[in-house]
Amino acid sequence: MSTFNAAQHPRGNTSTGHAGQFATKAQSTADVSLGGAPDDVASELESRFLQDPPTLSTSSYHGLYMNRENWGPSLAFLPADVPAEQASTDDFIISTGEAKGAFVNARGEDVRLSDASDEHYRFVGPISDDAVVQQRAAIWAAGAEHLEAVTAFEQDGRAIFAELEDNRGVSDYDKVRFNGVSVIGTARVDGQLRRAYGTAVGGSNADGSRAFRLAVDTQGKVRTLYGDDSQKQQRYQQVLDDHPEEVARMAGHVTRVLEASRRHQEAQEALRQQTGEYYG
Numbered sequence: 001m002s003t004f005n006a007a008q009h010p011r012g013n014t015s016t017g018h019a020g021q022f023a024t025k026a027q028s029t030a031d032v033s034l035g036g037a038p039d040d041v042a043s044e045l046e047s048r049f050l051q052d053p054p055t056l057s058t059s060s061y062h063g064l065y066m067n068r069e070n071w072g073p074s075l076a077f078l079p080a081d082v083p084a085e086q087a088s089t090d091d092f093i094i095s096t097g098e099a100k101g102a103f104v105n106a107r108g109e110d111v112r113l114s115d116a117s118d119e120h121y122r123f124v125g126p127i128s129d130d131a132v133v134q135q136r137a138a139i140w141a142a143g144a145e146h147l148e149a150v151t152a153f154e155q156d157g158r159a160i161f162a163e164l165e166d167n168r169g170v171s172d173y174d175k176v177r178f179n180g181v182s183v184i185g186t187a188r189v190d191g192q193l194r195r196a197y198g199t200a201v202g203g204s205n206a207d208g209s210r211a212f213r214l215a216v217d218t219q220g221k222v223r224t225l226y227g228d229d230s231q232k233q234q235r236y237q238q239v240l241d242d243h244p245e246e247v248a249r250m251a252g253h254v255t256r257v258l259e260a261s262r263r264h265q266e267a268q269e270a271l272r273q274q275t276g277e278y279y280g
Helices: 041-050 131-160 170-179 233-243 243-274
Strands: 073-081 091-094 120-126 185-189 193-198 213-218 222-226
Touching: 041 073, 073 131, 120 131, 131 243, 185 222, 213 233, 213 243, 222 233
Parallel strands: none
Antiparallel strands: 073 091, 073 120, 185 193, 213 222
């Protein structure tokens, strides 16, 4: 096991866009210091997360995603199936900053996440007050909220179109790709007009029809972005017209997507200005 001091590590690799590589020194597992946190990691987890359990995002991340970057030291995660209210210190994994996918448990023992299993993890928070660790934690928190809002939008959209004839016998994957409404929204956030991307699903010509795209805006209004008013497009439009409450709920999710996206980008830029690091 190694000692990690956030005050001493390089601040990032701007040529690769990855989190920086962190200075390490061989140590026994009994002496664990992650990003300036106290040596007793279990006590730190207890005081920060177990005495007053935080409300966690429903967003979770596959082990493959967790392994793809060096996330830096002192970030705590829980398995997605462990509620914060029922967690113990033994449930947590903590990023070390040594390498991509480097995590330890509360005892300082290495934990290797599987790329092949279906294990997912939720971000909990930092166990260090180091400024860089805190900034990375802010990026994770905003990213998790963004993913949560996007997922909620998509779930509502799938529910609205569940009985649409076009979706009969279509896999969930293809429903998202070829039989839906685009999740593009526009809204004013802090006085600026912003758009939410990244969740686009739309009418496709995969079945021989002409492509079209409808958008639900933050006021719950359905807008035609393009299309030639085909019969298929009219069917989708009618389904939306028949579900005003669900569409209104989707509009609320779009606002959350936009606001979380803004916070995520601002946190990333703040870290880049501070350290030169492109993160998250």
